[in-house]
Amino acid sequence: MGDTHAMGSDNIHNDQKAELTLSSVSLFSGIGGLDLGLIAVGSRIRVSIDHSHDALSVHDHLTHTPSLEADLSTFSAPAFDVDVVVGGPPCTAFSHAGYWIERKRNGTDAETGRIHDFSRIVNEIRPRLFVMENVPGLLYKTHRNQLDRLVQTFRAGGYTVHGPFKADASHYGVPQKRRRVFIIGTLSSREFQFPTPLTHDSPRSAGWAFQGLNDENCPAERGEQIPIKYAELLKEVPPGGNYLHFTEQRGYPYPRFKWRSKYWSFLLKIDPNLPSPTVPATRVTYNGPFHWDNRHLRYRERCRLQTLPDHTCPIDVAPASYHVG
Numbered sequence: 001m002g003d004t005h006a007m008g009s010d011n012i013h014n015d016q017k018a019e020l021t022l023s024s025v026s027l028f029s030g031i032g033g034l035d036l037g038l039i040a041v042g043s044r045i046r047v048s049i050d051h052s053h054d055a056l057s058v059h060d061h062l063t064h065t066p067s068l069e070a071d072l073s074t075f076s077a078p079a080f081d082v083d084v085v086v087g088g089p090p091c092t093a094f095s096h097a098g099y100w101i102e103r104k105r106n107g108t109d110a111e112t113g114r115i116h117d118f119s120r121i122v123n124e125i126r127p128r129l130f131v132m133e134n135v136p137g138l139l140y141k142t143h144r145n146q147l148d149r150l151v152q153t154f155r156a157g158g159y160t161v162h163g164p165f166k167a168d169a170s171h172y173g174v175p176q177k178r179r180r181v182f183i184i185g186t187l188s189s190r191e192f193q194f195p196t197p198l199t200h201d202s203p204r205s206a207g208w209a210f211q212g213l214n215d216e217n218c219p220a221e222r223g224e225q226i227p228i229k230y231a232e233l234l235k236e237v238p239p240g241g242n243y244l245h246f247t248e249q250r251g252y253p254y255p256r257f258k259w260r261s262k263y264w265s266f267l268l269k270i271d272p273n274l275p276s277p278t279v280p281a282t283r284v285t286y287n288g289p290f291h292w293d294n295r296h297l298r299y300r301e302r303c304r305l306q307t308l309p310d311h312t313c314p315i316d317v318a319p320a321s322y323h324v325g
Contacts, residue, residue: 025049025125027072027087027118031324032059033306034086034133039063046082049075062312072117077124085122088133089114112146119150122185123157130159132183139164139181150183159185162192170275171197175209176305177275207272209304217310218300223283225295230286233267234294240271242288263287269294276305281324299324 022043026035029048038045045065049072050056056067115134122130138147147164154161162184169178172195184192226234233256237245243266246256268288270276277289279302291297297305302324303312312324 022083023081024084024086025077025082025127027085027121028089028114029059029067030055030088031308031312032063032065033308034088034131035059035063035065036308038084038086039065043084058312062308072121073113075117075121077121079124079126082125082127084129084131085125085127086131086133087118089118112143115146115150116153119153119157122159123153126157126187128187130154130185132185134181134183136166136179136181139166154183154185158187160187160189161185163194165194167194167197170203171200173199173204174305174307175204175206175275176277176279178278203275205273206270206276206305209276210272210301213300213304218298221296221298223296224298226286226290230267231294234269234290237267237269239269239292240274242266242268265289279305279324 022038022041024038024043024045026032026038026045026048029035029050030052032048035045035048045063048056048059048063048065048067049070050059050067051069051071053069056069059067115132115138118132137143151161163182165182165184167180167182169176169180182194184194186192225231233243233246237243242264243257243262244250244259245267246252247259248255249259265277265280265284265287267286268277268290270289270292272292279289279297280287283296289297291301300310303310306324308324
């Protein structure tokens, strides 16, 4: 079944134990973003499962809850008494960034199977409630058959399915525009109401998130400066802008790019007065969002934009940065 990283409830801080009432299991846990949400609402996490050793190393440092390293595509779970199962199956098969790849566009990408691994394991565990998170691309017409199959599997397991619900993290106190889709399932037929936005009219900004960070507690990182080919152009991009700044349509005197010829994130720069654009999990040389100081985001800045605590991981653990986003 894999390697156990942190065994037993004694890993949960004593001051949290008194508040924990719900029991939960986390699938495709990554470094534990959803797990932090479970803890915040008073849940005792019985186990968090992911295939990535690096991700679970950060997870254990962050959450102090039991975890299991296992391949969920072949994992089989027994039914046991648990209140909630949550998970964010890998979204690459449905992401907007991969839409130009034919196998992702037509729904034949092997990664589409991860959402069905989630539904299979949910039906095996039989929690009272489940929460599945993914990208809005799951709702594209080209993926409709995958979504229908997913919902049918949940219903066959006896669940009332609520959603899909679309939400933007910036409407819930996160200093980042991050659009996601949630599917909720309950064994009861009671009506479910998705949480009302909290900060729709007054979102938190990236500048707000970075308060207190400096070169000492958020040091420079290798590779944060982009290569010279576009380094000078990045300096010209206004906060909130991207490569379109250098097009004829935007009035640039000597156009460098054609209109809509690149990804939106190409040379995309954060406006400190607004929520950051979506932060990806991996750094791409010329794709942002970039800091307004004309460089890639540093690890602790990425954590702040995800509302992860500064102690998420020691700042010298390089693999960790590839799981924040």
